Amino acid sequence: MPEVWAEGDTLVLKRQGVPPILVRLAKGPQRIEEYGVLDLTDQIGRPPGGTVTWLEVPYRAVRPSLSDLYGSMHRGAQIVTPKDAAQLLYLAGVAPGGRVAEAGSGSGALTIALAMAVGPAGHVTSYDRRSDFLETARVNVRRCGLEGRVTFVERDVGKDGLDATELTSVLLDLPEPWEVLPSSRGALVPGGYVATYTPTYNQLEKTVRGLRTLGFDEVRAVELLERSLHVGDGGTRPDFEMLGHTGFLAAGRKVD
Secondary structure (H helix, E strand, O other), rough: OOOOOOOOOEEEEEOOOOOOEEEEEEOOOOEEEEOOEEEEEOOOOOOOOOOOEEEEEEEEEOOOOHHHHHHHOOOOOOOOHHHHHHHHHHHHOOOOEEEEEOOOOOOOOHHHHHHHHHOOOOOEEEEEOOOOHHHHHHHHHOOOHHHHHHEEEEOHHHHHHHOOOOOEEEEEOOOOOHOOOHHHHHHEEEEEEEEEEOOHHHHHHHHHHHHOOOOEEEEEEOOOOOEEEEEEOOEEEEEOOEEEOOOOEEEEOOOO
C-alpha cells in the first residue's frame, strides 16, 4: 500500500523559485502564518507529491527535508549550523532507533536534526536550564511534527548532571561541557559516544582533557569550514565570502 498523508503530518508546499512553506496537515481551513488561509483537507489519504492550488497558484505537497525544517525555524538562541549539525551526528554515532540526550536545547535546531536521525523507533531527551529556550525549542519541534520523538527537561546538567540512562549518544552544546562529561559517561551504554560543540580554543582544550581523563576512547577534535563556489561556464571560482569558524567539535567513545 503506498504511503499517504495523514492528519497531523507535516508537509511542505513547494514551487520553483519560492521558499518552502511548512504546514501541519489538518481538516478545515487554517491560517498559514503571514501567507493566508488554506484548506488541505482533500490531501488527507492521498500520496505525497500531489498538486495543491492556492490563490490560483500550483504547489507540490512534499515531505519536508531537514533543510526545509531548519529554514522555517523561529530562532531565539544561536543555532548549530547545518554543517556542524551533520558532523556532530556522525561523531556521536546517531542512528535510527538511537536513545540520545542533548544539552542545551537552544532554539531546537540540533534537536530537530537528532529527532529525524533517530527515526520513529528512537528518542531524544533535550535538556536546558532556561525555560524560555525550552519553550522555543518545543514550538519548533512541534511545527516539524517531531514532538513524539522528543522529551524536554528543564535541568541544569552542569550542576546536577544527566538523569538519563542507557543512552547511545550524548551531545553537549554548553559553555562548560567538561562539567557534564562524568554523568555523560555514566549514562552511556558501552560503545556509546559523546560529542561536544564549543566556540573557543580554551573550551576545546578543557573538553578534550576531560574526555581523556575519564578514559574515553577514539577522542578527536575537528573544525569545519564551508566555502561555496560560484559556478559559471568557464568562470567557476570560490565565492569571496565563506562560512568560517562557528565552533569546535570534539568527541569520544565509552569503552570499558
